Amino acid sequence: MAHPTAKSRAGKGGKPSGGMYDREAVIEQLRTLWDAVAKVEPSHRSSLYGKIVDGIERLRKQVQAQLPESPSQPVTYPLFRGWEVADGQGLGPTALRPRLGRFPEPILRLYDKDLADQALVVLPQASRYSELDAFREHLADSLPFNAESTRRRAANYLTGRYFPCGIIHEDLARFADASAGRPWLGDVLFYLTCRVEKIVASVADEIVWPSLADGGVTRKRITDYVGSQVPSWSANSVKDVGAAIVRTYERLGIGSSTKTRLNVASRRGDLPAFAYLLHLEFPEPGMFAFDRLLQGPLRRWLLWDPEWMVKQLYACGETGLIAKVSEIDGTRQFTTRYHLDEAVGPILSLIR
Numbered sequence: 001m002a003h004p005t006a007k008s009r010a011g012k013g014g015k016p017s018g019g020m021y022d023r024e025a026v027i028e029q030l031r032t033l034w035d036a037v038a039k040v041e042p043s044h045r046s047s048l049y050g051k052i053v054d055g056i057e058r059l060r061k062q063v064q065a066q067l068p069e070s071p072s073q074p075v076t077y078p079l080f081r082g083w084e085v086a087d088g089q090g091l092g093p094t095a096l097r098p099r100l101g102r103f104p105e106p107i108l109r110l111y112d113k114d115l116a117d118q119a120l121v122v123l124p125q126a127s128r129y130s131e132l133d134a135f136r137e138h139l140a141d142s143l144p145f146n147a148e149s150t151r152r153r154a155a156n157y158l159t160g161r162y163f164p165c166g167i168i169h170e171d172l173a174r175f176a177d178a179s180a181g182r183p184w185l186g187d188v189l190f191y192l193t194c195r196v197e198k199i200v201a202s203v204a205d206e207i208v209w210p211s212l213a214d215g216g217v218t219r220k221r222i223t224d225y226v227g228s229q230v231p232s233w234s235a236n237s238v239k240d241v242g243a244a245i246v247r248t249y250e251r252l253g254i255g256s257s258t259k260t261r262l263n264v265a266s267r268r269g270d271l272p273a274f275a276y277l278l279h280l281e282f283p284e285p286g287m288f289a290f291d292r293l294l295q296g297p298l299r300r301w302l303l304w305d306p307e308w309m310v311k312q313l314y315a316c317g318e319t320g321l322i323a324k325v326s327e328i329d330g331t332r333q334f335t336t337r338y339h340l341d342e343a344v345g346p347i348l349s350l351i352r
Helices: 006-010 023-037 042-064 093-100 116-128 132-142 148-162 170-178 184-196 198-214 219-229 235-251 271-281 290-294 306-319 340-351
Strands: 216-218 261-263 287-289 322-328 331-336
Touching (some): 116 132, 116 148, 116 170, 116 184, 116 235, 148 184, 170 184, 170 340, 184 198, 184 235, 184 271, 198 216, 198 219, 198 235, 216 219, 219 235, 219 261, 235 261, 271 306, 271 340, 287 290, 290 306, 306 322, 306 340
Antiparallel strands (some): 216 261, 287 331, 322 331
């Protein structure tokens, strides 16, 4: 029997055809795999879909890097367009986008409802749901507000803030469930808030972080900055946003406040939050310089002490979460071992 590549070599113009190189056969295999995942338990379904899409994305990058002219069109994976899984959930390009870009480009929008207290309570409940719509309905029924319209608005805020791409990320749901009532959940929620709410991240970067040496900043300075970023907001809206940002710092444990001031200091967190956020910052295995970590959002937003952060890197190395921490010719580097979805299990073992 001829080698399976023989047809490819003998084909006209060197183009592969038939056998293992047949495009329709490859697509059909992928469709069969996707359909099979649709039949597994909902608690595992999103993780398996994620593995398929992550694999496609890694392959795309590898092949594209070797092409003489890399295509610039956005990736939409048209072969999935219009599909239906067993529960009727459509699987168009929007269903795949979250795995390829977990955090959409943040925009300046009104942040006058921090809902930090509610987030600490309800995020651990997300692990009970496989679909975001069902979780949103649960929140609309159970949030502690009298009016249904208020509960629905709050449910939209919370799901849009922590699951911005429209799916329940299994890693976050599992981590939040295991971290319910633990102080480090506040660190994770604050980081996620900054990733989605641009005005919160801007205040953290431009106002609070530079004030660290002074032990904090006045509320008026925060409000003035918010007003300068969005002049179209009314004075009342600007005041509400400033107050919501201060509450977010306070309720999630990043700072404390008085009537006139937000107080902050360099702080230490907890290893589970560090390990989880490390893999959100660096979601794919690779080698990274310490500076990328120590000058990044975990330092600027969470105000984590840099010496403490370095110790957590070594602690992650000792537990096997990361492959190596090294110093070569004065350059300090760390090497991650897992993709984000693969790291959740070892991270949860730290909590246990």
